[in-house]
Amino acid sequence: MTAIPSAERALKRGGILTAVGLLLVAGVYVRALAFTPEEATQGLAQKIFYIHAPSAWVALYLAYGIVGIFSVLYLFLKDPRLDLLAASSAEVGTVFTTVVLVTGPIWGKTIWGAWWTWDARLTSTLFLYFIYLSYLVLRSAVDEPGRRARYSAVLGILGALLVPFIHMTVYLFRTLHPMPVVLQPGRPRVPGPMLVTILYAFFAFTVFYFGLLWRRYAWARLRAARAEREADGADASR
Amino acid sequence: MRSVLAEAWTIAAKDLLLEFRSRTAFLSALVFTALVLAIFNFARDPTAVSATDLAPSVLWITFSFAGVLGLNRAFSLEKENRAIDGLLLSPASRTSLYLGKTLANLVFVGAVEAIALPLFALFFNVPLLDVLGALVLVIALATVGFVAVGTLMSSMAVNTRFGEMMLLVLVLPFLLTPVSTAAEITAKLFAHRPFAEWAPWLKLLAAYDITFVVLCTLVFEFTLEE
Numbered sequence: 491m492t493a494i495p496s497a498e499r500a501l502k503r504g505g506i507l508t509a510v511g512l513l514l515v516a517g518v519y520v521r522a523l524a525f526t527p528e529e530a531t532q533g534l535a536q537k538i539f540y541i542h543a544p545s546a547w548v549a550l551y552l553a554y555g556i557v558g559i560f561s562v563l564y565l566f567l568k569d570p571r572l573d574l575l576a577a578s579s580a581e582v583g584t585v586f587t588t589v590v591l592v593t594g595p596i597w598g599k600t601i602w603g604a605w606w607t608w609d610a611r612l613t614s615t616l617f618l619y620f621i622y623l624s625y626l627v628l629r630s631a632v633d634e635p636g637r638r639a640r641y642s643a644v645l646g647i648l649g650a651l652l653v654p655f656i657h658m659t660v661y662l663f664r665t666l667h668p669m670p671v672v673l674q675p676g677r678p679r680v681p682g683p684m685l686v687t688i689l690y691a692f693f694a695f696t697v698f699y700f701g702l703l704w705r706r707y708a709w710a711r712l713r714a715a716r717a718e719r720e721a722d723g724a725d726a727s728r
Numbered sequence: 729m730r731s732v733l734a735e736a737w738t739i740a741a742k743d744l745l746l747e748f749r750s751r752t753a754f755l756s757a758l759v760f761t762a763l764v765l766a767i768f769n770f771a772r773d774p775t776a777v778s779a780t781d782l783a784p785s786v787l788w789i790t791f792s793f794a795g796v797l798g799l800n801r802a803f804s805l806e807k808e809n810r811a812i813d814g815l816l817l818s819p820a821s822r823t824s825l826y827l828g829k830t831l832a833n834l835v836f837v838g839a840v841e842a843i844a845l846p847l848f849a850l851f852f853n854v855p856l857l858d859v860l861g862a863l864v865l866v867i868a869l870a871t872v873g874f875v876a877v878g879t880l881m882s883s884m885a886v887n888t889r890f891g892e893m894m895l896l897v898l899v900l901p902f903l904l905t906p907v908s909t910a911a912e913i914t915a916k917l918f919a920h921r922p923f924a925e926w927a928p929w930l931k932l933l934a935a936y937d938i939t940f941v942v943l944c945t946l947v948f949e950f951t952l953e954e
Contacts, residue, residue, distance in 0.1 A: 565947070565950055613904075617901050617904060620900075620901045621901055624897045624898055624901065627894070627897055628884070628888065628894065628897075628898065631888035631889045631890065631894055632887065632888050632889075637887065637953075640950045640951065641884045641887075641888075641951065643950065644880070644884065644947045644950055644951055645884075645898065647943070647947060648877070648880075648902070648940075648943065648944075648947070649901075651939060651940070651943060652901065652902055652905075655905045655932075655935075655936055655939070656904055656905060658905075658932055659904060659905045659908055659909060659932060662909075662912075662928055662929060662932065
């Protein structure tokens with residue numbers, strides 16, 4: 491019976507971290523708009539990069555990485571908490587991917603003159619989004635928790651391998667997306683103040699992600715604990 | 729190893745025998761394929777887009793949809809009367825169950841493709857004979873890739889609500905690599921480009937097959953009841 495109070499506590503703590511993350515993200519806006527120099531050729535349009543790139547880092551690598559790792563761990567250990575964690579990360583990752591797919595075209599329209607192109611990064615992000623969505627749809631279509639956990643773990647692992655393949659497939663055609671400017675060995679092209687803002691934005695979005703993940707996971711545990719208590723109650727009254 | 733393959737073959741033979749006796753799924757997949765090919769022909773402006781430009785995409789869209797239709801069969805068959813329990817209780821291993829089901833699906837989809845290909849050449853007036861060998865190789869590789877993933881997915885989809893719709897949602901993202909590489913190679917073959925130009929796509933397709941056949945074989949047991 492200790493499951494419910496501890497999940498409620500976790501929900502509260504996750505809420506605090508989410509609030510801190512949100513404040514840090516607000517700081518990204520302030521710093522990017524007021525204290526970072528404008529990019530010479532792109533002008534103000536480049537500012538969206540401080541939201542787009544950190545969201546992409548969270549959505550593509552951090553959130554999906556956690557889905558993949560916890561899916562593998564679940565299949566080995568069969569601990570339901572691992573499944574809830576993977577599912578929570580998938581849900582939060584879907585939100586961040588939405589941010590990436592919304593902010594990208596806004597920038598693309600200004601700089602490329604087109605909302606969308608079928609470039610390697612754009613396509614693999616879009617397909618990652620499809621995998622996130624089918625992961626969530628699959629979960630909603632299976633009622634039995636054990637089966638739901640196994641199925642979504644299988645899809646989570648397959649999806650983790652699919653994304654690099656999609657990237658390579660489209661990369662063989664051609665690519666239009668700007669090459670990485672932050673992590674490129676040899677020549678740091680981004681000027682100092684911009685780099686500080688970028689690194690700070692990555693940090694802020696990472697904290698925000700963990701806040702949301704924590705809260706979402708605590709909520710999932712709370713719901714599972716309540717369902718269990720109800721089942722116990724139904725047994726006792728019989 | 730030999731016993732795994734022997735068991736897999738027994739399971740595949742059982743499925744194929746069932747299909748051979750009723751032929752419902754096969755005939756409907758075949759009629760569906762012919763219909764799609766015919767409709768595609770009217771969905772283009774013949775004066776604007778030449779048949780050979782459109783042909784590779786038509787071929788691969790038709791094949792992938794016909795393939796997905798066939799995939800549903802494998803496990804919905806076992807769901808009736810809970811026949812899957814019998815298979816799980818039998819001494820056959822889970823790996824051979826997966827390989828057997830994949831093999832049966834491969835034969836099924838391959839048979840549909842074998843009939844659809846001449847029909848495609850006829851409807852779209854594409855000279856196939858001089859590139860037939862390479863084309864068959866590409867079709868085989870792409871079919872192995874998506875049938876391997878599709879068989880795994882259909883084992884899950886059959887136990888979900890709206891299973892047939894769910895199968896499409898699960899499989900379609902995984903079709904991108906095999907279908908787009910195969911379509912690209914097909915286009916280059918029809919244009920008589922040299923091997924060096926389509927070799928990178930062939931490598932990617934082969935890498936996809938190896939990765940997903942191995943991975944799907946490994947994780948298949950988790951889609952079954954314990």
